[in-house]
Amino acid sequence: MSVRSLESDLPICFSEVGIVTSGVAILDDISLTFSADAPTLLIGPNGSGKTTLLRAAMGLLPVSRGRITWGGREVSPPTRRAIMFQHPVMLRRSAAANIRYALAAAGVERAEREPRVVELLTLVGLEPLAHRPARRLSGGEQQRLSLARALARDPAVLFLDEPTASLDPAATKAIEDIVRAISARGIKVVMATHDLGEAKRLAGDIVLLHRGRIIESGPAERFFAAPAADDAKSFLAGELLI
Ligand SMILES: Nc1ncnc2c1ncn2[C@@H]1O[C@H](COP(=O)(O)OP(=O)(O)O)[C@@H](O)[C@H]1O
Ligand SMILES: [Mg+2]
Numbered sequence: 487m488s489v490r491s492l493e494s495d496l497p498i499c500f501s502e503v504g505i506v507t508s509g510v511a512i513l514d515d516i517s518l519t520f521s522a523d524a525p526t527l528l529i530g531p532n533g534s535g536k537t538t539l540l541r542a543a544m545g546l547l548p549v550s551r552g553r554i555t556w557g558g559r560e561v562s563p564p565t566r567r568a569i570m571f572q573h574p575v576m577l578r579r580s581a582a583a584n585i586r587y588a589l590a591a592a593g594v595e596r597a598e599r600e601p602r603v604v605e606l607l608t609l610v611g612l613e614p615l616a617h618r619p620a621r622r623l624s625g626g627e628q629q630r631l632s633l634a635r636a637l638a639r640d641p642a643v644l645f646l647d648e649p650t651a652s653l654d655p656a657a658t659k660a661i662e663d664i665v666r667a668i669s670a671r672g673i674k675v676v677m678a679t680h681d682l683g684e685a686k687r688l689a690g691d692i693v694l695l696h697r698g699r700i701i702e703s704g705p706a707e708r709f710f711a712a713p714a715a716d717d718a719k720s721f722l723a724g725e726l727l728i
Contacts, residue, residue: 495566496520499554504550514698516552534698570649571647582607583620610633649665689706690706696717
């Protein structure tokens with residue numbers, strides 16, 4: 487293991503970050519900190535900038551202004567960060583083989599892969615389905631397999647983009663339980679959702695986005711009990727932010 491990979495990516499700090507694509511500001515004046523605590527939940531209506539913020543935090547998008555630092559460094563290879571996109575694509579192989587592939591891609595030695603495959607399948611409750619073709623798993627099972635694949639990188643920070651968006655309540659609960667287990671292992675989770683109930687169940691911190699800007703951010707307890715911004719009150723009251 488290199489020295490660099492032992493350095494922490496945390497905290498991740500955004501300082502007055504703006505991202506402009508095709509002349510349109512899709513993130514504007516974003517300042518926030520992701521610290522090594524309970525999960526941070528990004529909430530906000532469709533198109534508010536959640537996915538863009540996750541991609542920027544992962545280091546996949548260059549910023550147009552401001553800066554992002556990872557553990558105080560402006561450049562940090564994403565070796566200990568992982569992102570699970572909203573519509574993950576499974577390899578046309580078994581569930582176990584999908585994880586094995588991710589472990590190989592993450593540079594895990596061949597001899598170490600099999601125990602890790604079993605450990606990750608167990609963590610996400612898919613051990614009984616280890617040999618099933620991944621593309622024949624249910625939606626919820628595929629999301630759990632994607633979580634296991636993301637964890638193959640042994641990340642210190644895990645970004646999740648609406649992992650429960652198209653799932654029924656039982657499958658959603660299974661994902662949320664795994665997110666809690668991941669967080670309890672000391673992995674920082676930053677997760678986008680448009681489901682307020684989910685945010686309430688999982689969040690340590692909340693970031694509410696609207697039109698690429700932060701409306702309000704802070705500890706979840708305070709946010710839900712006594713939101714300060716008018717738009718935050720409206721959003722919590724179930725009104726549409728347009
Ligand atoms: N590559 C891009 N080019 C132009 N506009 C984009 C691009 N990516 C995202 N956007 C726009 O930026 C806004 C925020 O998008 P996104 O981050 O996907 O929001 P969310 O995940 O909250 O739904 C949307 O209006 C979207 O259309
Ligand atoms: Mg999105």
